[in-house]
Amino acid sequence: MIASGIGMACALTLAKDGAAGVMIADLDLAAARAVTAKCQQVATNPMFRAEATQVDVTDEGSVEAAAASMASILGRIDYCVHCAGIGQPRNVQVADSDLSELRHQLEVNATGTFLVIREVATIMKAQELQQLSSLLGDHRGATRGTIVVLGSASSYVATPGMGMYTASKHAIMGLVKNAAIDHIQHGIRVNAVCPSWVNTPMLQKVTAVSPELEELIRSLVPISRIANAEEVADVVAFLFPAPGLRKTIRHITGYNEAGQSVFLSTDCGDRHRDMAEGRAVANILYSSRETPIDLTDNRDIQAAKEAEAPIHIPNGTVVRMIDFGPNVESPLHRVISVDYGVVLEGEFRLILDSGEERIMRQGDFCVQRATAHKWHNITGGGTLPGRMLWILVDCGDVEIGGEKMKGYLGTLAKEYVGVEGMEEDVNAALEGK
Numbered sequence: 001m002i003a004s005g006i007g008m009a010c011a012l013t014l015a016k017d018g019a020a021g022v023m024i025a026d027l028d029l030a031a032a033r034a035v036t037a038k039c040q041q042v043a044t045n046p047m048f049r050a051e052a053t054q055v056d057v058t059d060e061g062s063v064e065a066a067a068a069s070m071a072s073i074l075g076r077i078d079y080c081v082h083c084a085g086i087g088q089p090r091n092v093q094v095a096d097s098d099l100s101e102l103r104h105q106l107e108v109n110a111t112g113t114f115l116v117i118r119e120v121a122t123i124m125k126a127q128e129l130q131q132l133s134s135l136l137g138d139h140r141g142a143t144r145g146t147i148v149v150l151g152s153a154s155s156y157v158a159t160p161g162m163g164m165y166t167a168s169k170h171a172i173m174g175l176v177k178n179a180a181i182d183h184i185q186h187g188i189r190v191n192a193v194c195p196s197w198v199n200t201p202m203l204q205k206v207t208a209v210s211p212e213l214e215e216l217i218r219s220l221v222p223i224s225r226i227a228n229a230e231e232v233a234d235v236v237a238f239l240f241p242a243p244g245l246r247k248t249i250r251h252i253t254g255y256n257e258a259g260q261s262v263f264l265s266t267d268c269g270d271r272h273r274d275m276a277e278g279r280a281v282a283n284i285l286y287s288s289r290e291t292p293i294d295l296t297d298n299r300d301i302q303a304a305k306e307a308e309a310p311i312h313i314p315n316g317t318v319v320r321m322i323d324f325g326p327n328v329e330s331p332l333h334r335v336i337s338v339d340y341g342v343v344l345e346g347e348f349r350l351i352l353d354s355g356e357e358r359i360m361r362q363g364d365f366c367v368q369r370a371t372a373h374k375w376h377n378i379t380g381g382g383t384l385p386g387r388m389l390w391i392l393v394d395c396g397d398v399e400i401g402g403e404k405m406k407g408y409l410g411t412l413a414k415e416y417v418g419v420e421g422m423e424e425d426v427n428a429a430l431e432g433k
């Protein structure tokens with residue numbers, strides 16, 4: 001991955017989408033480190049880590065060392081985005097071209113791609129297969145990793161005066177096609193994304209020399225503008241195997257220094273946690289640890305980033321969304337809180353310990369008042385995923401017939417091992433108390 005343009009956009013997108021870690025490799029180590037800092041700021045995985053390393057994609061030993069470092073530090077390589085490349089510095093016909101210019105294009109763009117695919121695929125082949133979970137219940141097989149290479153529209157077509165660049169980009173596509181069919185038997189997918197003009201430092205250098213090029217590009221592109229790097233990053237991220245329903249986007253508002261209302265962040269949520277052996281995913285969209293909530297200097301947001309919220313917070317609030325796989329049923333449990341629940345997508349059975357139950361469909365709402373219950377996703381007759389949202393608010397002790405009701409998690413306890421504030425509840429549940 002490269003520390004500018006599309007490479008940086010891909011790194012930030014993966015961090016926001018819940019990646020456990022990323023390594024930024026670039027010829028400019030300082031630039032790579034700057035991107036790791038940005039990734040840390042937007043990461044949503046509580047265990048996220050970002051590393052930087054220097055790499056020269058034209059040097060075999062450098063690429064081998066960078067790939068080995070990634071595998072050693074982060075444990076394995078699940079995804080690789082190869083964005084390193086150079087543009088053609090001048091518009092020149094093939095008859096007037098220098099051999100040295102062609103060799104340089106091929107060395108960086110084609111040989112660099114070959115070395116990255118070869119070294120990363122070698123490591124991936126030695127990794128354990130990981131089953132791909134699916135909230136739709138379909139069999140998706142297993143994977144050892146995915147490699148995405150940034151090609152270009154010039155991987156398919158020719159542009160007058162750009163013969164050397166075109167040759168190198170065509171070579172990239174040939175490598176990707178062969179790598180794809182060579183490595184799929186090992187559970188490794190290799191794909192290419194081939195955008196046209198993208199607003200990156202490489203294009204900015206060219207348009208600085210030839211300002212008329214920007215207007216020409218706008219006239220040729222149907223939407224009359226140059227693509228931005230984030231749009232390409234979204235396509236790259238789509239090529240990585242990711243189970244789930246439509247990606248949820250969260251917006252948080254606040255104030256600027258002038259007292260105007262602004263959006264402080266747009267992301268996918270602070271915390272994600274796999275549940276039900278990978279067949280459900282919890283996403284904490286907001287939490288607070290006091291009532292009333294202290295919004296000064298964004299203290300509430302900082303507190304939420306510093307520690308994962310337990311299942312509920314005394315004197316606080318938790319907003320939790322859970323995506324359920326087909327036919328997933330939660331264990332019977334009781335939390336001493338008032339839970340406002342709404343079905344966002346799908347159909348669910350709400351089952352109480354008395355045996356009473358209700359069917360809830362999209363838009364239906366319930367108030368769960370510290371009662372023992374469980375949820376069963378019956379969307380599509382148990383064949384489709386479903387999504388629910390809860391807002392958990394603390395409540396006082398509940399006494400029934402003079403007896404204080406106690407919370408219990410049952411087998412749900414194992415989903416919260418290691419979460420601060422859950423130790424007593426988890427230990428009691430695991431010990432069967």
